[in-house]
Amino acid sequence: MIGADAAWRARRRARRRRDWLLQGAVALLLVALAVLLARNVAANLEARQIKSGFAFLSDPAGFNIGELLFDYTSRHSYLRAFAIGLSNTLRVALAGVVLASVLGVGIGLLRLSHHPLVSGLCDAYVEVFRNIPLLIQLLAVYLLITELLPGSNDAWSVEGMALLSKEGLQIAVPEPGRLALLCALAAFAVGALLGMHAARRWLEVGAGLVALASGALAALAAWLVVGAVGGWSRPVLDGFLISGGASLTPEFLALWLGLALFTSASIAEIVRAGALAVPAGQWDAALALGMTRAQAIAGAIFPQALRLAVPPLASQYMNLIKNSSLAVVVGYPDLVSIGNTSINQNGQALEVIVIIMAAYLSLNLVVAVVMNAVNARVTRAPR
Amino acid sequence: MSIKHSIPAALAIAAFALPAHAGKTLDAVKARGQLVCGVNTSGPGFSNADSQGRWTGLDVDFCRAVAAAVLNDASKVKFVPLNSQQRFSSLQAGEIDVLSRNSTWTLTRDASLGVVFAGINYFDGQGFMVPKKLKIDSAKKMNGATVCVQAGTTSEKNVADYFGANGMKYKPVVFDTAEAITSAFFAGRCQVYTTDMSDLAGARTKAPNADDYVILPQVISKEPLGPSVRRGDDEWFQIVRWTLFAMIEGEENGLTQANVDEQKTSNKDPGVQRFLGVSEDTGKLLGLDAAWAYRVIKQVGNYGESFERNLGPKTPVALPRGVNNLWTKGGLMYAPPLR
Numbered sequence: 001m002i003g004a005d006a007a008w009r010a011r012r013r014a015r016r017r018r019d020w021l022l023q024g025a026v027a028l029l030l031v032a033l034a035v036l037l038a039r040n041v042a043a044n045l046e047a048r049q050i051k052s053g054f055a056f057l058s059d060p061a062g063f064n065i066g067e068l069l070f071d072y073t074s075r076h077s078y079l080r081a082f083a084i085g086l087s088n089t090l091r092v093a094l095a096g097v098v099l100a101s102v103l104g105v106g107i108g109l110l111r112l113s114h115h116p117l118v119s120g121l122c123d124a125y126v127e128v129f130r131n132i133p134l135l136i137q138l139l140a141v142y143l144l145i146t147e148l149l150p151g152s153n154d155a156w157s158v159e160g161m162a163l164l165s166k167e168g169l170q171i172a173v174p175e176p177g178r179l180a181l182l183c184a185l186a187a188f189a190v191g192a193l194l195g196m197h198a199a200r201r202w203l204e205v206g207a208g209l210v211a212l213a214s215g216a217l218a219a220l221a222a223w224l225v226v227g228a229v230g231g232w233s234r235p236v237l238d239g240f241l242i243s244g245g246a247s248l249t250p251e252f253l254a255l256w257l258g259l260a261l262f263t264s265a266s267i268a269e270i271v272r273a274g275a276l277a278v279p280a281g282q283w284d285a286a287l288a289l290g291m292t293r294a295q296a297i298a299g300a301i302f303p304q305a306l307r308l309a310v311p312p313l314a315s316q317y318m319n320l321i322k323n324s325s326l327a328v329v330v331g332y333p334d335l336v337s338i339g340n341t342s343i344n345q346n347g348q349a350l351e352v353i354v355i356i357m358a359a360y361l362s363l364n365l366v367v368a369v370v371m372n373a374v375n376a377r378v379t380r381a382p383r
Numbered sequence: 384m385s386i387k388h389s390i391p392a393a394l395a396i397a398a399f400a401l402p403a404h405a406g407k408t409l410d411a412v413k414a415r416g417q418l419v420c421g422v423n424t425s426g427p428g429f430s431n432a433d434s435q436g437r438w439t440g441l442d443v444d445f446c447r448a449v450a451a452a453v454l455n456d457a458s459k460v461k462f463v464p465l466n467s468q469q470r471f472s473s474l475q476a477g478e479i480d481v482l483s484r485n486s487t488w489t490l491t492r493d494a495s496l497g498v499v500f501a502g503i504n505y506f507d508g509q510g511f512m513v514p515k516k517l518k519i520d521s522a523k524k525m526n527g528a529t530v531c532v533q534a535g536t537t538s539e540k541n542v543a544d545y546f547g548a549n550g551m552k553y554k555p556v557v558f559d560t561a562e563a564i565t566s567a568f569f570a571g572r573c574q575v576y577t578t579d580m581s582d583l584a585g586a587r588t589k590a591p592n593a594d595d596y597v598i599l600p601q602v603i604s605k606e607p608l609g610p611s612v613r614r615g616d617d618e619w620f621q622i623v624r625w626t627l628f629a630m631i632e633g634e635e636n637g638l639t640q641a642n643v644d645e646q647k648t649s650n651k652d653p654g655v656q657r658f659l660g661v662s663e664d665t666g667k668l669l670g671l672d673a674a675w676a677y678r679v680i681k682q683v684g685n686y687g688e689s690f691e692r693n694l695g696p697k698t699p700v701a702l703p704r705g706v707n708n709l710w711t712k713g714g715l716m717y718a719p720p721l722r
Contacts, residue, residue, distance in 0.1 A: 048475060049614050050497035063539045064546075066555045074543035146570040166571050167529070250572060251556065328534065331556045331567065340468050340534045340559060347496040349472055 041350070056346050057082075063341055065333045067249060078342055085338030086359055092255050092334065093321045093363075099260035100320060101313075104267025109297075111272050122268070129265035134323055137262055142254035142330040149250075152237055163235045163242065168249040170235035170242050174227035183226050184219040191218025251332035255324065263320045270312045274305035307378050314371035318364045325360070335359055408612070408619035409453065409670055412480055417459050420446035421479035424464040425561055427585030428693045428700035429485045429505075438462045442483040444689040445504055445610055447682065449481060449626045452675040457682035466560055467536050471496050474613055481623055483610040485579070487537045492611075501624040503609040504686070506706045506715050507579040508602035509541050512587065515597050517574060522601035526551040531573035534559045538578045541604040565589055579606050581694070581702060588699040622669050628718035629676040632658060633685035635709055635718070640684040643677065658721055665721055676721065686716060 045052045061081040064074050069087040072080055111122040129137070146166055150156060155165030163170040174180035195214025199207035235245035248256075278301050286296035327334035339352045412418055422430035422442050430440040447457040463479050474482045475497050485507075486492075488500040513519045522545070530553045532539050539557070546553050556573055558564045565586050568576040576586065580602060587593050610627065612620050633639075636655050638646055647659050656662035660673030669675070683689065687709070694702045708714025 045497075047615075048497040050475060051495035062543060064543045064553070064555050066557065074540075074547060143570075146567055146572045151571055249556075328557070328559045329563065331531075331558045331563070333557060337534065337557060337559075341539055341557065344468055344471075344534070344536065345540060346491065347471060 045350075051346075051348065052351065054351055056348055056351070059346075061342070062345060065338065066331075067252065067333055078346075081338050081342065082335065082355060082359075085333060085335035088332065089321075089324055089327075089334040089336075089359075090363075092252060092259065092327070092332065093324050095256050096259040096263065096320050096324065097317050099256070100263040100267055100316075103260060103264035105271050106268075107264060108268035108271025109275070111268060112275055126265045126268050129261045130269070134258065134262045135326060135329060138254060138258040138326055138330050141258045142250065145250040145254055152242060155237070155242075160234050161232065163237075163245075166250065167242055168247055168251075168253060170245045170247045172227070172232040172234040173246045174223060175231040175233050176226070177233070179230070180223055180226040183222045187222030188215040188219040191215040194218075249332075251327075251330050254330045255327050255332045255334075258330075259320055259323055262323070263316055266316050266319075267313065270309050270316065271305065274307075274309035275301055277308050278304045303378070310371060310375045310378055314367060314375070317367050317371065321363055321367065322360060408480055408616045409622065412453055416454065417461050418446060418450040418454060418481065419461045419463060419479045420449070421463050421465045421470055421473055421482040421484055422446065423484045423561075424466055426485055426582065427588055428581065428698060428702070429585070430462070430464075430483075432462075432464070439693060441505060441689055441693045442485060442610075444683050444693065445483045445627065445630070446481060448630055448679045449623060451678040451682040452626050452629070452671055453622060455678060457678075467533060468559065471498055474498050474611065477613065480619070481610055481612055485581070485608045486611060487579075487606045488609050488611075489537060497614050498611045499614050499620060500609050500611045501620060502627040503607040503715075504627055505581060505608040507581050507606040507608050509538055509577060509604040509606055510580040510583055510602050511599045512568075512576045512583045512596055513574060513599065514571075515595055519574075519599070522599050522603065523549060523551075525553065525575055527553065528574040529554045529556060529572070530575045530577055531556050531558070531564045531568045532577055533557070533561060533564055536578065537604070537606065542577050545603045561586070579608070581608075581700070584700050584702050618670055622671065625669060625721070626675075626679060629658070629679050629721065630683070630686040630689065631709070631716050631718040632721050633676070633680045634687040634716075635711060638680050638685060639688055640681060643680045647677065654720075654722075663722075 042052070057079040058077050060075050061078045062074050063081070065072060065081065065084050067088055068084060069091060070084070072084050107122045107125055111119050111126070113119045113122075145168075149164060149166050152163075152165045152167045155163040155167070155170075157163050161172045192211040192215030196207055196211035198214075199210035233245055235242050235247070282300050282304065283296060286300040287293075291299060324334060325336040328337040328340060331337075335356055339356045343349045343352050420443075422438065422440070425431060426440065426442070428440055429442045430438060431443075432438050443462065446460045446462065450460045451457040463473070465473055465479075465482075465484060470482055470484050470486060471492070473479050482498070483504075485505065486500075487507075488503065492498065493500055511522050511525070513525075519525060525546075530542060532542060532555050534557045539555070542553070542555070553575075556567065558567065561578075561582070564576065564578075567573060568586075569590055576583065578586075580598065583598050587596055587598065590596055610623055612623050633643075636652070636658060638655065638658070643659070646655060647661060650656070653662065657665060659677045660666060660675070664673040666672045666675040684692070687704075690704060690707065691697065694700050696703070704714065706715045708716060710717040
């Protein structure tokens with residue numbers, strides 16, 4: 001017996017050694033391939049007398065950008081230009097994720113309605129937006145905005161609080177801008193806490209969503225109150241420029257709406273599939289306990305549906321982020337658009353493409369980490 | 384979109400391409416029996432494909448001239464339409480033999496892209512087009528305007544310099560194709576469209592009503608446009624450069640498509656005799672035959688003919704010859720002697 005045991009151990013050791021050797025060899029091969037590739041790249045660029053390296057990042061960029069979240073002029077560096085591009089990508093992706101989620105969850109749940117008109121309309125919505133290529137949708141939305149809306153001289157105005165024209169959407173903002181922002185943030189925190197507290201009582205999971213929604217409502221209310229008390233900065237046409245207020249350009253609107261509509265159709269399907277995948281016995285059990293239909297959805301069905309929906313939802317969010325790189329077709333200055341311009345100013349295509357790839361990879365890894373954490377929470381909760 | 388095309392090109396150079404060898408392009412073109420020429424996707428007067436896929440334009444004619452000199456047949460050209468971001472990557476990667484796509488000759492491009500400009504076939508400058516109804520008569524009155532501009536062009540940088548120097552602000556809206564810009568501009572998204580004057584004239588022909596738009600007189604930059612080739616192949620570079628000179632020299636000598644056969648026998652001017660390969664063989668120095676310049680004129684025409692046919696007053700683009708006239712007529716077109 002002891003002899004057989006020793007032989008088994010020896011075989012196991014040999015097998016492990018072999019496995020390690022094989023894996024080591026494969027890893028070594030990959031590294032060697034990468035080194036070979038990198039050396040070949042350098043040699044070829046050298047042979048073709050093409051400038052290479054990342055030193056250009058500190059050179060002045062020399063071009064202007066249409067939409068800025070922070071200070072930038074053509075005298076700033078390429079690095080700062082890329083940062084502007086990345087911030088524009090983040091802005092449209094974040095706004096897109098929020099709008100797509102709200103629309104998607106709403107439409108997805110309404111598709112389950114027993115009312116034929118409601119579910120029919122939602123079916124149509126999903127089929128239309130899911131089946132037309134995103135590129136075409138973006139161009140269509142942009143065309144609608146630039147062709148149908150009036151010029152800035154005779155913009156559609158809502159009591160001077162909002163202007164809609166070919167220049168985009170301009171809205172009035174509360175006069176002491178910073179104060180309004182602080183109040184809105186504070187209101188968001190309070191609203192979210194209260195919402196979380198209330199939701200916890202009747203929801204197992206998904207209280208976070210309720211908290212976000214109530215926070216957003218509180219922030220909006222605070223924003224309006226500050227405006228009503230302190231006055232508004234209204235958008236006013238002045239020569240070419242519309243000054244005052246806050247503005248969303250047609251390019252941003254087109255990309256944002258296009259991405260959100262397209263992605264919301266897929267999210268609606270994920271939500272519906274999640275709800276339908278909850279065993280029918282759960283409905284019966286909830287109703288047998290005396291819950292109303294709404295209580296059953298909130299307390300039993302939705303929490304379980306969420307568990308099923310989170311992983312595919314994560315990939316929809318990642319898709320939305322990647323799809324935002326179509327920005328250049330509607331003239332929105334995202335990271336890829338800025339990269340395009342840079343490539344042509346300095347010709348360093350390889351370096352710029354590496355930067356763009358690294359940026360999207362990092363963004364999506366962050367989404368993956370966050371969504372994995374969310375997934376871990378929702379799968380753990382019902383136990 | 385366009386970046387998706389430049390990625391394969393860049394990666395191709397990066398990973399797999401072998402270092403270039405001098406003199407290989409001519410052999411490759413001859414072996415292939417076809418010249419591969421990079422042109423503009425849509426540049427009225429410079430390179431434009433009609434509904435039957437026939438290419439016309441000043442840059443297109445130049446490709447044909449090179450084919451006539453090298454392959455004895457101006458029709459043996461494959462045109463590869465490229466947008467402004469793809470053009471240099473395409474040339475670097477060896478997908479095209481010549482880039483003839485109204486590209487501005489600048490120090491950065493000449494010295495750092497692995498390409499070299501062979502000459503200038505159109506002296507251009509950047510300008511502005513605005514809708515007439517805005518009643519702007521000077522570029523100095525554009526403060527605060529929204530400006531449509533094409534991604535990856537020298538225009539993007541020039542307009543930043545110009546507005547900066549004049550203490551004016553503007554909002555750029557950047558698209559990656561000329562078609563996207565013109566449709567946005569004519570839809571009224573931008574008050575101003577800026578690019579090279581020749582492009583503006585071409586774009587104006589595509590407006591719903593050309594008379595609603597006016598091109599401002601200010602020219603804010605020098606844009607010498609010309610063909611370029613890959614670095615490291617001097618023999619090919621000389622062929623491309625001297626084909627351009629032959630078109631200019633042909634006009635100076637009064638040789639046209641119509642009269643070149645008759646002039647070949649009747650004109651006893653030693654310069655013309657040399658040009659047409661009757662008395663001397665200038666071609667062998669370039670790796671070509673004696674009649675190379677004759678074929679350029681016979682099959683494509685001289686520079687002036689090409690200009691009139693594609694850009695002149697009788698075309699929709701309707702550009703005056705201006706500085707692109709011969710040096711003997713007050714212009715800048717000048718070719719070193721073919722001897």
